[in-house]
Amino acid sequence: MDRRLEPKTIYGLKLVGLLGMGLSAVAIGYGIPAVVPPFHLEPLALGLIYVIIALGLNIVNGQAGQFSIGHAAFAGIGAYTAGGLSTMVAPRVFHWQPNTPPDLDSPGVILFFMGSLLAGGIVAAFFGYLVGIPTLRLRGDYLAIATLGFGEIMRVTLENTPALGGPLGLHDIPKFSTYPVIGIAVVLTILLCRNIATSVPGRCFVALREDEIAAESLGIATTKVKVNAMALSAGIAGIGGGLLAHRLGSYMPVDLNWIKSVEFVLMVVLGGSGSITGTTLAAIVLGMLPHEMLQLTKFPWLQKLIGNKMVVYSVLLIVMMLVRSLWLKGSWELSFEWMRQVGRKVRDLWTRYRGRGEGSADGE
Amino acid sequence: MASEPTPIGDAGAVLEMRRVSRYFGGLAAVKNLDLSVMHGQIHGLIGPNGAGKTTLFNVITGANTASSGAVLVDGRDITHLPPHAINHLGVARTFQNIRLFKEISVYENVRTAATWRGGYGWLHGFIQGLTFERREAAIHDQVLQLLEDFQLGHRAREVSRSLPYGEQRRLEIVRALATRPKLLLLDEPAAGLNAAETDELMALVHRILEQYDLTILLIEHDMRLVMEICQAITVLDHGEKICEGDADQVRNDPQVIEAYLGQGDMVDASDQ
Ligand SMILES: Nc1ncnc2c1ncn2[C@@H]1O[C@H](COP(=O)(O)OP(=O)(O)OP(=O)(O)O)[C@@H](O)[C@H]1O
Numbered sequence: 001m002d003r004r005l006e007p008k009t010i011y012g013l014k015l016v017g018l019l020g021m022g023l024s025a026v027a028i029g030y031g032i033p034a035v036v037p038p039f040h041l042e043p044l045a046l047g048l049i050y051v052i053i054a055l056g057l058n059i060v061n062g063q064a065g066q067f068s069i070g071h072a073a074f075a076g077i078g079a080y081t082a083g084g085l086s087t088m089v090a091p092r093v094f095h096w097q098p099n100t101p102p103d104l105d106s107p108g109v110i111l112f113f114m115g116s117l118l119a120g121g122i123v124a125a126f127f128g129y130l131v132g133i134p135t136l137r138l139r140g141d142y143l144a145i146a147t148l149g150f151g152e153i154m155r156v157t158l159e160n161t162p163a164l165g166g167p168l169g170l171h172d173i174p175k176f177s178t179y180p181v182i183g184i185a186v187v188l189t190i191l192l193c194r195n196i197a198t199s200v201p202g203r204c205f206v207a208l209r210e211d212e213i214a215a216e217s218l219g220i221a222t223t224k225v226k227v228n229a230m231a232l233s234a235g236i237a238g239i240g241g242g243l244l245a246h247r248l249g250s251y252m253p254v255d256l257n258w259i260k261s262v263e264f265v266l267m268v269v270l271g272g273s274g275s276i277t278g279t280t281l282a283a284i285v286l287g288m289l290p291h292e293m294l295q296l297t298k299f300p301w302l303q304k305l306i307g308n309k310m311v312v313y314s315v316l317l318i319v320m321m322l323v324r325s326l327w328l329k330g331s332w333e334l335s336f337e338w339m340r341q342v343g344r345k346v347r348d349l350w351t352r353y354r355g356r357g358e359g360s361a362d363g364e
Numbered sequence: 365m366a367s368e369p370t371p372i373g374d375a376g377a378v379l380e381m382r383r384v385s386r387y388f389g390g391l392a393a394v395k396n397l398d399l400s401v402m403h404g405q406i407h408g409l410i411g412p413n414g415a416g417k418t419t420l421f422n423v424i425t426g427a428n429t430a431s432s433g434a435v436l437v438d439g440r441d442i443t444h445l446p447p448h449a450i451n452h453l454g455v456a457r458t459f460q461n462i463r464l465f466k467e468i469s470v471y472e473n474v475r476t477a478a479t480w481r482g483g484y485g486w487l488h489g490f491i492q493g494l495t496f497e498r499r500e501a502a503i504h505d506q507v508l509q510l511l512e513d514f515q516l517g518h519r520a521r522e523v524s525r526s527l528p529y530g531e532q533r534r535l536e537i538v539r540a541l542a543t544r545p546k547l548l549l550l551d552e553p554a555a556g557l558n559a560a561e562t563d564e565l566m567a568l569v570h571r572i573l574e575q576y577d578l579t580i581l582l583i584e585h586d587m588r589l590v591m592e593i594c595q596a597i598t599v600l601d602h603g604e605k606i607c608e609g610d611a612d613q614v615r616n617d618p619q620v621i622e623a624y625l626g627q628g629d630m631v632d633a634s635d636q
């Protein structure tokens with residue numbers, strides 16, 4: 001930070017970063033299915049998709065310091081939009097016959113699927129924008145209640161919309177969300193969120209969280225920033241929702257339940273409210289948790305003790321509060337800057353260690 | 365709203381207020397105030413507690429909108445603009461009770477303020493290509509320069525909340541300067557500082573004035589500071605202007621003496 005990096009170094013690091021991202025996408029897409037035991041593959045896929053939704057929420061709840069408990073609804077909007085396109089429009093476009101599995105590998109179908117994901121994101125962002133305009137004038141608890149209300153309204157509306165399956169929701173959504181697709185989506189989302197956090201929008205969000213009045217006095221258009229944060233956040237969650245629908249194969253109004261929203265909030269909070277790294281890890285762990293807990297049936301006494309995921313959540317939250325100093329409002333990220341610091345520390349320790357071994361004459 | 369053309373008033377007035385009032389319910393925190401602040405001056409704003417000084421700042425910066433009257437910056441009507449737009453026109457401020465971005469570093473505090481002048485949009489931020497890197501490098505240099513100029517360079521990495529009080533005040537001024545204002549409003553910059561620190565502050569204010577072509581309007585209870593560095597002083601009481609002039613005129617004005625005597629000692633009427 002105090003030392004200005006040469007442009008060459010910056011571009012070098014960028015290249016390394018992009019390469020790393022590409023490798024991660026490949027690792028998720030092809031490495032995980034090859035290595036991880038099949039039993040864990042499904043929960044892990046869900047956990048990875050939750051990363052996208054949680055990272056979306058992290059923008060509003062973590063970085064911008066607002067409080068939305070409506071993100072299951074934004075994910076749901078994305079899921080219904082993308083899922084609806086895949087179940088109602090795609091069969092007509094590609095002349096799929098009922099009862100024969102569609103060919104999911106043709107370029108046209110893949111393009112259509114990507115388009116439907118994007119459409120889900122855009123519709124969700126639009127709703128985020130709509131919710132943002134009136135509610136972001138509210139603060140703290142009121143905003144939480146308003147977004148909660150929005151989520152419930154969406155759920156009830158979907159339950160009563162026969163065209164979208166009513167309470168049974170959408171079925172037979174083609175399972176496009178394979179591991180490679182998830183890998184690419186997760187990596188792109190992380191990259192986007194990282195770029196947001198390290199540039200003007202991220203700075204505006206943090207300013208908003210830290211002190212709104214100071215922020216606006218420094219030329220930051222706070223209302224616009226809030227609405228944009230909400231739209232961006234909802235849009236990302238919407239894309240996650242679309243992926244989720246195409247993984248699960250069905251999507252129902254109950255998936256928009258506010259409890260689901262609370263789970264996303266938990267991922268962000270456990271991840272350190274603002275930290276992309278933390279939120280990513282927390283989303284994977286919490287996303288896998290309910291399924292992995294099915295294993296507990298092997299240990300009846302343990303299952304009796306912590307057999308409900310809500311119990312686990314509560315314990316995690318309490319532990320987190322006890323060791324809160326480690327979280328530090330999401331200030332820690334896995335980054336080159338951090339690696340450099342660690343590297344410097346290791347070098348210092350090493351020279352000191354060597355210095356002690358060889359006597360004090362050793363200068364460097 | 366502002367349909368009438370706004371002729372440029374006094375030549376050289378950076379800030380002009382015309383019969384500005386601000387009511388809170390029935391209370392007139394600022395009442396029928398006329399004020400001109402001349403380019404390049406340090407203009408003091410004094411008055412007993414509750415006189416309406418901070419409210420006046422809030423009206424100028426858009427945090428509170430004037431109930432009536434007009435506020436002009438460089439001849440431009442800003443009465444009904446939102447705070448960020450007023451800042452974009454060159455007005456920056458500090459706060460009576462410091463409002464730093466507490467949990468982020470000193471460097472980030474200043475960089476955040478330099479943000480909107482950074483000259484790139486959100487899309488550049490998403491992509492982070494060439495333009496982005498170039499603009500960011502420029503912002504980075506500016507921020508470091510500012511921090512060095514105001515002896516905060518060695519604090520750059522520290523969380524702003526952990527700075528000593530005097531440095532927090534200084535950082536808030538630096539942060540305001542990062543938006544490159546032409547009018548800087550300082551709300552009790554010497555509050556809580558000891559005599560030595562106050563002297564430092566006075567030197568600092570002079571330096572700012574010389575180094576950055578700007579105008580300063582400052583609220584202060586420390587009369588030594590006000591009398592020493594302000595070329596013009598406006599005295600408020602109960603929201604109204606009761607006196608205006610240079611240090612001598614203000615010091616000897618019977619109304620001013622009365623307003624302060626009603627309150628107590630004129631020399632030190634600062635909060636706690
Ligand atoms: N948001 C508000 N709502 C209601 N009343 C307010 C508000 N802000 C200020 N006031 C009132 O307006 C009057 C002027 O307050 P102001 O803060 O401007 O005084 P001040 O001159 O800055 O005083 P001090 O020297 O104590 O800072 C006070 O009576 C105060 O109670």
Ligand SMILES: [Mg+2]
Pocket residue numbers: 417418419460
């Ligand atoms: Mg005040």
